[in-house]
Amino acid sequence: MSTTDRIESAPCQPAPGDRGPRRSRRPVIMKWVVFALMLVASLLVLLPFAWMIISSLKQDSRVFTVPVQWIPDPVQWDNYLRIWTRVPFLSYLGNSLILAVVITALQLLTGSMAAYGFSKIHFPGRNALFVAYISTIAVPWTTYMIPQYIMVRNLHLSNTLWSLILLQAFSAFGVFLMRQYYVSIPDDLCEAARLDGLSEHGIWWRIIMPLTKPALASLGMLTFVNTWNDYMGPFIYLTSNSNWTVQLGLRSLIGMYDSYYALIMCGSVISVLPILVVFIIGQRYFIEGIATQGMKG
Amino acid sequence: MKVRSSSSPRQVRRATAQGLSFILPNFVGFAVFTLVPLVIALALAFMSWDAGHDPTFVGLANFQRMVTDLNFRAALVNTLLFALGTVPLTLVVSLGLAALLNSKIPGLRFFRAAMFFPYITSLVAVAAVWNMLFSVNSGPINTFLRTLGMQDPPGWTASPQWALVSLIIVSVWRGMGYYMILFLAGLQSIPTQLYEAAQMDGAGRWKQFLHVTLPGLRPTTFFVMIMLTISSFKIFDLVQVMTEGGPGRSTLVLAYQVYQEGIVKGRFGYASAISMVLFAIVLIVTIVQFRMEEKHVDH
CATH class of the missing domain: 1.10.3720.10 (MetI-like)
Known part of the structure; x- marks a missing residue:
């Protein structure tokens, strides 16, 4: 947690080079040079998004013009109405939402429980179990993709949302991330609660859970966004249109209407929008969650 | 719950049971859908198994x-x-x-x-x-x-x-x-x-x-x-x-x-x-x- 507090407070600290006995005007000039550099870099990085939004408001035939038309004329708001009738986008959004919410909830619940077991209760074999857990994080998903596929097929779960929920809700990554936070909570706190007669589950639910709200927010947002954006999972397992997610819907839109450029960009904007909202609400939790991954634990 | 060197076997068992009660909900899902497939993948690498046929052991043939x-x-x-x-x-x-x-x-x-x-x-x-x-x-x-x-x-x-x-x-x-x-x-x-x-x-x-x-x-x-x-x-x-x-x-x-x-x-x-x-x-x-x-x- 402290990691990001420090990132957040960075601007208040004097930057290296800005301090010292000599206070010349050079640091001030440097500051604005860096500012100008970053401004250009950010605009370049965001350019594809700008192009996405601009194109989504054009007529299909105006998307590729030479020179590039930066302001749509006429503005085709119509695209945003047309898309719902071309493909069942609402149903795709619904499926994505179900998956993202259920998987995130399960991940938070089971992940933080496991983190408590791995950090606050000492029992023989615990560390070996944890090593087995986290060593799988580095294993490429493709390594176990085929057996997973065979298992899901044999369980007759293919083409159900259940297949993805079961495959994605119990990731080792979530346990790892939560444990990183849990080890920073002093054991004395639990010890004191034990002396007060609270059970282990009581300590976890009533003391640790409220204390780790920022961690839950971080993991929750990362999981939500990952699930929402996931393409390969749904692509492999969800075959019928009524089960499709936004990403699959967008992909099929590209396949079906490949010269309807504006419509494709319109679908892209709609698929990115929820992520943008989540990101604006919780930017600091995203950053925090990622900064924690780099900490040694 | 700390298990100290002075802990009795009963305390150790209790701590283990409690620890597992926290870990298992995640671990079962993880073991079934990640660990087991990982082991199966290793075995499959040495088998020939095309859809519709039964798997047979082929040694290093896949790698060759x-x-x-x-x-x-x-x-x-x-x-x-x-x-x-x-x-x-x-x-x-x-x-x-x-x-x-x-x-x-x-x-x-x-x-x-x-x-x-x-x-x-x-x-x-x-x-x-x-x-x-x-x-x-x-x-x-x-x-x-x-x-x-x-x-x-x-x-x-x-x-x-x-x-x-x-x-x-x-x-x-x-x-x-x-x-x-x-x-x-x-x-x-x-x-x-x-x-x-x-x-x-x-x-x-x-x-x-x-x-x-x-x-x-x-x-x-x-x-x-x-x-x-x-x-x-x-x-x-x-x-x-x-x-x-x-x-x-x-x-x-x-x-x-x-x-x-x-x-x-x-x-x-x-x-x-x-x-x-x-x-x-x-x-x-x-x-x-x-x-x-x-x-x-x-x-």
Whole structure:
């Protein structure tokens, strides 16, 4: 947690080079040079998004013009109405939402429980179990993709949302991330609660859970966004249109209407929008969650 | 609950039961859907199992088959090239961004968010927009290159020579913000006294970066290298949504071949063998990196 507090407070600290006995005007000039550099870099990085939004408001035939038309004329708001009738986008959004919410909830619940077991209760074999857990994080998903596929097929779960929920809700990554936070909570706190007669589950639910709200927010947002954006999972397992997610819907839109450029960009904007909202609400939790991954634990 | 050396067997059993009660809800799901498949994959690599047939043990036949498989050779080379392009580029760009953002400039939060945003946008949308940007005849990138006077701009995703380069560009663009955050966290952990001491010795900005920042960032750089290498080797979905391995075999990578052989063609055994090769490469590269790091720390 402290990691990001420090990132957040960075601007208040004097930057290296800005301090010292000599206070010349050079640091001030440097500051604005860096500012100008970053401004250009950010605009370049965001350019594809700008192009996405601009194109989504054009007529299909105006998307590729030479020179590039930066302001749509006429503005085709119509695209945003047309898309719902071309493909069942609402149903795709619904499926994505179900998956993202259920998987995130399960991940938070089971992940933080496991983190408590791995950090606050000492029992023989615990560390070996944890090593087995986290060593799988580095294993490429493709390594176990085929057996997973065979298992899901044999369980007759293919083409159900259940297949993805079961495959994605119990990731080792979530346990790892939560444990990183849990080890920073002093054991004395639990010890004191034990002396007060609270059970282990009581300590976890009533003391640790409220204390780790920022961690839950971080993991929750990362999981939500990952699930929402996931393409390969749904692509492999969800075959019928009524089960499709936004990403699959967008992909099929590209396949079906490949010269309807504006419509494709319109679908892209709609698929990115929820992520943008989540990101604006919780930017600091995203950053925090990622900064924690780099900490040694 | 601490188990001390004085704990009775009963206390140990109690602690174990309680510990497991917390761990099991996640562990059961994890074991069934990740650990077990991992073990099965290892066994499958030595079997021939095509959809509709029974699995039979074939020893190393799957691995022998790879030697003459042109798709596998292309995938192996492309995966290595992709990693070779993506890892150093992303490392340099994200470190540079972090170094620039680790100072007090106006708009810092916006810049950080802007750099990070591509990392959390969906690959399908990213692929859709980049495929249009890369469009050969009238895409904005080539239009721009022509105004710069380039007569014959690259064919990007449509050309066998440039398709992999296009994937590397998109991959760096998408990943740099993530690693930038890791570097920023690392930069914050370098004690400011070190910079002050360097200044006393008369070190300028560049010298400070070389002699204080880089050594101070060593643990972070190591971590970033490992993460970046692993993620480059398992590149898969970007290929699927941008080029589907083409044109020709020019962007066929190992993970994508696993998918094609296993799920599209139903050759479970062969696909698993390829996935084991991929896993082995990742493992070896990671171990080598750890060894090099240890050596460095020793000296």
